[in-house]
Amino acid sequence: MLNFTFGIALLLCLISLPAHAAAPSWRALTPAQREALSPLVQQWDTLPDKQRDRLLETAKRYPQMTPEQQQRYHERLPIWSKLPPEKREAARKNYRALKKMPPEKREQIKRRVKKDKEKKAHQSASAVPATSPSNQPQ
Amino acid sequence: MVTGLNTTKISQLLTQSTQNIDETTLSALAKVRRNALSHQKVQSPVFALAASRWTYSLIPHSAHQWVATGLLAVMLVIGAGYWQHSNEQQINELDVAILTDEMPIELLLTDSIRS
Numbered sequence: 001m002l003n004f005t006f007g008i009a010l011l012l013c014l015i016s017l018p019a020h021a022a023a024p025s026w027r028a029l030t031p032a033q034r035e036a037l038s039p040l041v042q043q044w045d046t047l048p049d050k051q052r053d054r055l056l057e058t059a060k061r062y063p064q065m066t067p068e069q070q071q072r073y074h075e076r077l078p079i080w081s082k083l084p085p086e087k088r089e090a091a092r093k094n095y096r097a098l099k100k101m102p103p104e105k106r107e108q109i110k111r112r113v114k115k116d117k118e119k120k121a122h123q124s125a126s127a128v129p130a131t132s133p134s135n136q137p138q
Numbered sequence: 139m140v141t142g143l144n145t146t147k148i149s150q151l152l153t154q155s156t157q158n159i160d161e162t163t164l165s166a167l168a169k170v171r172r173n174a175l176s177h178q179k180v181q182s183p184v185f186a187l188a189a190s191r192w193t194y195s196l197i198p199h200s201a202h203q204w205v206a207t208g209l210l211a212v213m214l215v216i217g218a219g220y221w222q223h224s225n226e227q228q229i230n231e232l233d234v235a236i237l238t239d240e241m242p243i244e245l246l247l248t249d250s251i252r253s
Contacts, residue, residue: 057230070238072238088233091247092229113248116248117244
């Protein structure tokens with residue numbers, strides 16, 4: 001009976017361990033996967049296993065995407081893959097929150113974020129000439 | 139009426155009378171004492187007693203209980219696996235949506251959205 005207890009305990013321990021095979025290297029990817037993940041060719045082998053697994057899951061959907069979606073996917077992959085896990089999690093929460101909002105409120109937030117972005121760009125643009133040596137009197 | 143007795147005197151008188159008890163009575167008393175001690179339960183702290191009973195009640199004692207425990211364990215493992223799988227699927231769906239949606243990614247990376 002004691003052996004049975006140990007058996008159950010061992011089984012639970014083994015199953016509860018995360019089944020985690022090492023994610024494939026760039027060379028091991030299929031041509032379809034390489035095409036979907038082409039913007040990451042340089043950094044793929046340096047990405048953590050879990051991140052590569054998740055990206056491979058997203059790449060499965062690439063053939064079903066419209067050309068616009070494929071373009072956005074390729075544009076955003078390098079940005080997305082460079083984000084730390086906390087930022088990616090925050091982005092997921094933001095996406096969920098934005099999708100739940102009424103369209104008017106979403107637009108309002110879009111405008112506010114755009115305005116902030118433009119303001120920051122304007123501030124940094126006006127700050128550059130003052131510090132730039134090329135603009136200083138010779 | 140007895141006078142001049144105090145506790146010390148009473149104690150001395152009792153000791154003297156105990157010494158005068160005959161062998162038969164002494165051995166009978168000793169036998170009764172041993173018997174009483176053998177029937178006395180060991181006193182243990184209430185918490186320790188409760189904890190040991192609780193632990194004991196957790197261990198299955200029959201084949202049926204073992205089978206039920208095994209089934210429960212298997213169900214727990216399957217449930218946890220299913221939960222993990224569906225959680226991963228949700229994250230993957232979200233990632234695809236974030237990477238392909240019309241919503242600008244910069245918007246999702248701002249901290250002030252949910253405030």
